[in-house]
Amino acid sequence: MKITHVEVHRIVVPPADPPFRWRDGLSGSAPVGDGAVLRIGTDEGAEGVALFARPGAAVMLEDLVERVFREELIGQDPFQREWLWHRVWELDRIHELPLPAFGLIDIALWDLAGRVYNQPVWEVLGGFRRQIPAYASTSTFATVEEFLDVADQCLALGYRGIKLHAWGDARRDAQLCLALRQHVGAEVPLMYDGSAGFDLPDAIYLGRALAEADYLWYEEPMREFSISAYQRLAESVSIPLLVAETSDGAHMNSADFIKVGAATFGVRTSTTLRGGITGAMRTAHLADSYQLRAEVHGSDIPNHHLCMAISNTTYYESLVTATTVVRERHVDDRGMVHAPTGPGIALPLDFQYGSELQQFVEQASA
Structure with missing residues (x-):
């Protein structure tokens, strides 16, 4: 099995209702923003996803995929998670990856594995x-x-x-x-x-x-x-x-x-x-x-x-x-x-994803 495509799907992250705040000196809850889902697919049809919902996530992830991640991932074995995790560390030495973006590839690959094995990742x-x-x-x-x-x-x-x-x-x-x-x-x-x-x-x-x-x-x-x-x-x-x-x-x-x-x-x-x-x-x-x-x-x-x-x-x-x-x-x-019961990890119900991502969304009864 080889990775054949690496995609970014933009999603809308709605603001908290009501808004909330953190301690003095920190910003509070974010306004409406552009989140993203990283989607990794293979030549045998197996796929995995990872949600990135922080402020500015979509622009950040699109840039990383275009400049760095896609070239590194295409042709790789998605089950070699350990090797790819170390590879991301190597890339970080030059690209100084944002800490919340660091594990997105790993999460998507674990999700993929859970779906292949038809088991929740835990x-x-x-x-x-x-x-x-x-x-x-x-x-x-x-x-x-x-x-x-x-x-x-x-x-x-x-x-x-x-x-x-x-x-x-x-x-x-x-x-x-x-x-x-x-x-x-x-x-x-x-x-x-x-x-x-x-x-x-x-x-x-x-x-x-x-x-x-x-x-x-x-x-x-x-x-x-x-x-x-x-x-x-x-x-x-x-x-x-x-x-x-x-x-x-x-x-x-x-x-x-x-x-x-x-x-x-x-x-x-x-x-x-x-x-x-x-x-x-x-x-x-x-x-x-x-x-x-x-x-x-x-x-x-x-x-x-x-x-x-x-x-x-x-x-x-x-x-x-x-x-x-x-x-x-x-x-x-x-x-x-x-404990979750569905295969893989699952995307949360909180966002509108579009039909192309519905297969990855958690069940309402979870």
Whole structure:
């Protein structure tokens, strides 16, 4: 079997309704934008797809396919995913590929393999579980009272924990974190994500408040360029750290966080920021060898498959962006997410794809 065509299909990515925001200093939800689907096909009819829905995705992916990817892929064996994953790393040395685009080829090839084998990709990967608890991962709301009300709604809907994305002000965020713990009681798992809003002194201050409130993990308080800063943070706070979400280098960079003792809870892994399925699994296995967690970041469908395939992950991350909470369709009323059943990975129902891509879209009952 050989790859014979590499295509980009543009799709419209609708804006969030209602719009939402992140911490101070970051932009909020994107307006309507041009997303894209990468489609890889073969001389025997087998095909696979990967969704790229970030702002500017269509222009970016069309350029990469025309300049780089198509020439590299045509004539290759689609089952040589490992070789092609390494080849993308080689290309990155010159082209400096955007991190979210890095794993698109790998995702499409895993999707292709699942369709050939007529199995969901989490089963092709070996499979570990058939369900996993979900936590509600908030966007940033205006007041403490709004956060507390959202938390009440999430718990009533069945979510098994709450992760905060707050304002990026260490003292104000600390007050929120303490207030939420007092509000929900001692038994509800709570997490905090700083979205890289702090320097080391403020990260230490907030980390001590999180430890006092018995949060499960403390995630990305600083930009992940300085591993030594994270080492100092780990030495200064008792709250477990979840690190290496956005840093370049996939498993290689994650290894350095672990080596210096900065990954005291574990490392992040995802198809989006760790180089597709292959990079995400390498990261998970690395963490497992140190008896650390590899928590899956993001609630898109490829990461849904990862949650079912990785032994050392704890939760599925489900984004909650409105003060009136609607439970994500993949989460049931007990807060559980169940393993996908269709072949491959599947495109989400959220977008209009056109008839040429309908065969790849998840079933409405999923």
